[in-house]
Amino acid sequence: MPLTYSAEVAKARTSGAAIVALESTIITHGMPYPQNLEVARQVEDDIRAAGAVPATIAVMDGTLHIGLDPEQLTALAQSKGVAKLSRADMAVCIATGGTGATTVAATMIAADLAGIAVFATGGIGGVHKGAEDSFDVSADLMELAQTPVTVVAAGAKAILDVPKTLEVLETQGVPVIAVGQDSFPAFWSATSPLPAPLRMDDAAQIARAHRMRGAMGLPGGQLIANPIPPADEIPAAVLAPVIAQAQADADAHGIAGKGVTPYLLQRIFELTEGRSLTANIALVRNNARLAADIARELTALPV
Template identity: 70%
Template sequence: MTAPLAFSAEVSAARAAGTPIVALESTIITHGMPWPQNRDTAQEVEQTIRDAGATPATIAIMGGKIHIGLEAAELDNLAQANNVMKLSRADLAAALATGATGATTVAATMICANLAGIGVFATGGIGGVHRGAEESFDISADLRELSETPVTVVAAGAKAILDLPKTMEVLETLGVPVIGYQTDRLPAFWSATSEIAVPLRMDTADDIATAHRMRATLGLPGGQLIANPIPTSAEIASAEIMPIVAQALAEAQDQGIAAKAVTPFLLGRIFELTDGRSLTANIALVKNNARLAADIARAL
């Protein structure tokens, strides 16, 4: 069998011309915001990548195919679809086998991007170690994927609803390079900085691209996590957002929400508690990551 890849016309043209391509996930479309804001935001992020000199490839699973890039009608359909699976490494093959519609998380997007020969992926924030993981063992598959699949992932750190110190410890154990882009401190998703130092720093897309190629030369498995701070003009400071995160976490625990339902619940509740500012910040950081990812893709 060969991987059931279906390329959009735009991505096919970029592949034929050998021009840079940036992968995008699709859970932000199906699980991140309502219609039509989800479609409009996806289109804006794609355009940000085009404006930066690369081709966007939003990835989703539909009709037994891995779609690498979505046509306008496909994006519309996905943005309005109900009961879309949230796919990671464990259920990607099953969704393809059964013809289900699925949106890709960080882990699944990395797998699909690598199958398509795409080396750079822009997202909002990666998954990681959930708070209380010493009891629940709730750790995102994103972390192991970063250690296995050779894709450079540009994110505003890990989602701030997570246990950031433990997430960094797991990344270190797995040998994943965490590179701060023009920063010595780990970004905390909605906040531009945290108290956690990043182990590596690079200030140019060229250096990041060179490190990506060097890992392949050395035969090192896995990718790189590029920690790109949200623009300070769009951030919500830690002192303001963290008490809200704590309230949302307590509510999730009280309601018995667990597993894949945790993150969508928390992000939705934080949206309510910040009167929508968390979503505005989220969109700003995704666009910022898309611009940097395009620069890296061009350098590669």
């Protein structure tokens, strides 16, 4: 299989250093150039500052890259028409020599292939509102049930049907662990009315839980729900009518399938006058720092 490691990641693998996987759809589908490149570099630097090595994952010209060098990161940030890869289309993209950015599910697959146990993202996909009619459920949930990677996110994206998302995760046996609070975080908002299924208060506990699942032979990973710092959040009461308006607009325009999430995020960005993107950047950076701590704790534990 055409897989390659950046020099920085290859060195970390040889030395046994902590590594944190990063997705690439936030670069290609999350924000415009050059802001996307600036944020990608900042998140990588946050991980380095916390004592780990970042591995941004993407498929470029049919090769699965585990870690991108600065030139590759710049090229990806400027690329147009990049495919958005999940479990279903990742192998096809590689086999046909394509270029694609990895979603949560695809990044988990790549991280597991590379022996990387921890992955930082913004928010996972989940059950979309109206899924009882559309059956629109993200592949991220099934990936968490089968691929042994600990995923650090600020909960599920707030545009989703979060109660149903939590129900599916419970049915699939995925540990959903809130960090330092009993409320399940709501992406741009630090808290929600939903109780967190599980709670842990530090990276060492989370690392031990990851290792214990492996020792017990349990499939799948962990979802670590890390709340956005209070200073950076948008209160849920402010967001609720905004999300409702964005959803109504999507319905009116007949947006469906893979187009739903990018449309809603863009519409919410417009309706909040950019506050949603500022919060999104803050929560991704916060998740990267925690993921680095977990990865470092894992390197200190026996396999």
